[in-house]
Amino acid sequence: MTSDEYDYPAAQIEDGRKLFASEVNFVKGVVNMKGLPPADRPEIAFAGRSNVGKSSLINALFNRKQLARASGQPGRTQEINFFSILEDLFVVDLPGYGYAVAPKAVVDKWTAFTQTYLRGRTNLQRVFLLIDSRRGVTDVDKGIMKTLDRAAMNYQIVLTKADKLKKSELDDVMEGAVQAIKKHPAAHPRIMMTSSEKGMGLPELKAEIVALI
Numbered sequence: 001m002t003s004d005e006y007d008y009p010a011a012q013i014e015d016g017r018k019l020f021a022s023e024v025n026f027v028k029g030v031v032n033m034k035g036l037p038p039a040d041r042p043e044i045a046f047a048g049r050s051n052v053g054k055s056s057l058i059n060a061l062f063n064r065k066q067l068a069r070a071s072g073q074p075g076r077t078q079e080i081n082f083f084s085i086l087e088d089l090f091v092v093d094l095p096g097y098g099y100a101v102a103p104k105a106v107v108d109k110w111t112a113f114t115q116t117y118l119r120g121r122t123n124l125q126r127v128f129l130l131i132d133s134r135r136g137v138t139d140v141d142k143g144i145m146k147t148l149d150r151a152a153m154n155y156q157i158v159l160t161k162a163d164k165l166k167k168s169e170l171d172d173v174m175e176g177a178v179q180a181i182k183k184h185p186a187a188h189p190r191i192m193m194t195s196s197e198k199g200m201g202l203p204e205l206k207a208e209i210v211a212l213i
């Protein structure tokens with residue numbers, strides 16, 4: 001199976017394009033539940049290992065170079081960062097998991113906060129769980145999928161950095177992801193394949209997002 005097999009209606013693609021061409025603002029970086037902005041609009045969040053490409057994907061979706069900080073140094077995004085598209089949508093960049101540059105106690109605190117956020121955020125429509133195409137779904141990712149299952153959180157796998165692989169390798173990684181979600185009832189059946197660098201899969205991801213709000 002490949003991502004091209006998913007068809008989105010032209011109107012939905014166009015609505016997604018329009019939404020992401022709208023004005024976007026950085027709202028705030030949040031480190032505890034008290035800091036969360038009011039849950040007054042639909043929200044989507046991007047989760048995944050450190051360095052998987054969360055910040056890059058958010059930047060690419062909004063066609064901005066430095067909206068969300070992207071870096072070659074893993075574990076840099078340590079806050080929950082909120083962006084807003086007009087009054088319509090919050091977009092959330094979650095701290096990466098699976099890499100500890102910070103002392104362990106600090107890392108554990110971030111993890112705990114992120115989990116509390118995932119469980120308690122009533123306006124959160126979907127978590128996009130990013131998986132590096134070169135690595136595939138790892139044990140750490142499977143642990144996060146279990147957490148999301150338990151939180152009854154609606155989540156969807158997004159493969160990143162597809163430009164790094166050949167077509168045949170992408171087919172394998174897609175098949176691996178298809179197999180992985182079979183054991184996870186809360187996972188969305190449609191798996192997205194993207195490259196922030198080349199723009200691949202971004203219109204489809206925008207179409208997916210616009211359908212949530």
Ligand SMILES: Nc1nc2c(ncn2[C@@H]2O[C@H](COP(=O)(O)OP(=O)(O)OP(=O)(O)O)[C@@H](O)[C@H]2O)c(=O)[nH]1
Binds near residue numbers: 164198
């Ligand atoms: N080739 C390629 N590289 C990418 C792509 N997306 C991200 N990268 C690179 O991967 C590295 C990590 O990207 P980030 O967007 O900072 O990753 P992150 O998930 O936000 O990382 P943390 O905030 O540390 O959790 C950077 O060097 C990016 O340039 C992509 O689509 N293709």
Ligand SMILES: [Mg+2]
Binds near residue numbers: 054070071
């Ligand atoms: Mg980041």
